[in-house]
Amino acid sequence: AKKNPNEPEFLQAVMEVAETVIPFIEENKKYQNKMLLERMVESDRIIIFRVVWIDDIGKTQVNRGYRIQMNSAIGPYKGGIRFHPSVNLSILKFLAFEQTFKNSLTTLPMGGGKGGADFDPKGKSDNEVMRFCQAFMTELSKHIGSNTDVPAGDIGVGGREVGYMFGQYKRLRNEFTGVLTGKGISFGGSLVRPEATGYGNVYFANSMLVTKGDSFSGKTVVVSGSGNVAQYAVEKATQLGGKVVTMSDSAGYIYDADGIDATKLTYIMEIKNELRGRISDYLNKYPNAKYFAGKRPWEVKCDIALPCATQNELNQEEAKMLVANGCICVSEGANMPTTPEAVHVFQKAKLLFAPGKASNAGGVATSGLEMSQNSLRLSWSSEEVDERLKGIMLAIHASCVKYGTDQSGYVDYVKGANIAGFVKVADAMLAQGVV
Numbered sequence: 001a002k003k004n005p006n007e008p009e010f011l012q013a014v015m016e017v018a019e020t021v022i023p024f025i026e027e028n029k030k031y032q033n034k035m036l037l038e039r040m041v042e043s044d045r046i047i048i049f050r051v052v053w054i055d056d057i058g059k060t061q062v063n064r065g066y067r068i069q070m071n072s073a074i075g076p077y078k079g080g081i082r083f084h085p086s087v088n089l090s091i092l093k094f095l096a097f098e099q100t101f102k103n104s105l106t107t108l109p110m111g112g113g114k115g116g117a118d119f120d121p122k123g124k125s126d127n128e129v130m131r132f133c134q135a136f137m138t139e140l141s142k143h144i145g146s147n148t149d150v151p152a153g154d155i156g157v158g159g160r161e162v163g164y165m166f167g168q169y170k171r172l173r174n175e176f177t178g179v180l181t182g183k184g185i186s187f188g189g190s191l192v193r194p195e196a197t198g199y200g201n202v203y204f205a206n207s208m209l210v211t212k213g214d215s216f217s218g219k220t221v222v223v224s225g226s227g228n229v230a231q232y233a234v235e236k237a238t239q240l241g242g243k244v245v246t247m248s249d250s251a252g253y254i255y256d257a258d259g260i261d262a263t264k265l266t267y268i269m270e271i272k273n274e275l276r277g278r279i280s281d282y283l284n285k286y287p288n289a290k291y292f293a294g295k296r297p298w299e300v301k302c303d304i305a306l307p308c309a310t311q312n313e314l315n316q317e318e319a320k321m322l323v324a325n326g327c328i329c330v331s332e333g334a335n336m337p338t339t340p341e342a343v344h345v346f347q348k349a350k351l352l353f354a355p356g357k358a359s360n361a362g363g364v365a366t367s368g369l370e371m372s373q374n375s376l377r378l379s380w381s382s383e384e385v386d387e388r389l390k391g392i393m394l395a396i397h398a399s400c401v402k403y404g405t406d407q408s409g410y411v412d413y414v415k416g417a418n419i420a421g422f423v424k425v426a427d428a429m430l431a432q433g434v435v
Ligand code: NDP
Pocket: 153, 154, 155, 156, 157, 158, 197, 225, 226, 227, 228, 229, 230, 248, 249, 250, 251, 308, 309, 310, 311, 313, 333, 334, 335, 360, 361, 363, 364
């Protein structure tokens, strides 16, 4: 804490890993006295830079850009870029730290990184977003590369932004390489990448349910968020027979007792991805639904909860409400959406609880598959990518079970994910010497 003042999110992420990994190190001689965890919390390097651009009325705007290159023991740095006014060093360091463990779990060779800017894409014109992306990439391009550091999307960065950044990288470097993932299909993107995080989260939740002889069929599902991850979590949960009754954004949530089916989801995708509107606009077309301004959906009775918006969006009180309402499974689509106190509530009640670094790893895993396709200069079919994604989610589930099962048979997926992620990175660091 002394070394990282004013970084509560980073300390929270490190504490959560330390709680489970330190006892494991104490039991395993091989990992002792090597300062492995101490090395992992120190980024390889952090780049902070000025981003200057001109808005539509001709005014000069200044933002701050970041790239955290956290750990490259098992592969090039890999992790998304976030554009949101709340972006700061603490949030990006927590995300980069988590990313190192997550990428290790995917079974693919990717190190950990994260980046972004305190730029708010809301209310900006398409041209303003393009000029910002170009200004951001002008500096970032000096520090990344297809074998060095391969960024992707995150909050506020979707296909449009990745396209603008890729275009600028290509213009500056005069090379066409897989330097970003989440690209459009016509210029090296992978099929199923947009769907991968949301789908992967539902595949993971399903694997947890299967251990109890259960499934999504006939279950009531509560989802938060309405961005990339939430949209495809809703799609897959519905396909598997669940009834999704909520979605949200930073202003509030909608409740549709009849379920948000495929047709209604298409409308939400139009509102969010094309019109860039608010979730409350859902009521324009479906007036029977209800909108709760300024609230989060955890008060709604459900069997399965999928938090897919942002960090610390589900607190202890809300966790207690979910348990009291009979929820049996919580699977994180977002990164660290559940506060540590809330995680303890779920674990005490012996719920199936999946931490994001396991359950949302399908996105970066499919980014890894995009990198493979770019290197091969091939594109795989949707079926092939989806099959690989399913296989990876099953493998991550198996790793969590391996390292997280206690004597009573309860699987602590937090412990399992942390230890499994740690082991691979630690082994690589040991083999590479004191670096
Ligand atoms: P999007 O920008 O597409 O969507 C974000 C959603 O979360 C929006 O509905 C947004 O509402 C809401 N949200 C954002 N900030 C807040 C906030 N402070 N309070 C309440 N709601 C908020 O992002 P993604 O769907 O890509 O990302 C969502 C989460 O999933 C993040 O935690 C991200 O790190 C994580 N993730 C994403 C991956 C990916 O492949 N995209 C991969 C792995 C993890 P509003 O529109 O009002 O801002």
